[in-house]
Amino acid sequence: MTSLAKIALQTVIxxxxxxxxxxALFAAADYATRGVVV
Structure with missing residues (x-):
């Protein structure tokens, strides 16, 4: 595997x-907001 492919793979990951x-952060914030409002 060339270094370029390795860099591309790391970037995608x-x-x-x-x-x-x-x-996950958005879902947690949305859940917390709904919990406070409701």
């Missing part, structure tokens, strides 16, 4: 993980 983290 990082983007996917950060995407999951952002979705």
């Amino acid at each position: 990082t983007l996917v993980l950060s995407g999951f983290a952002a979705a």
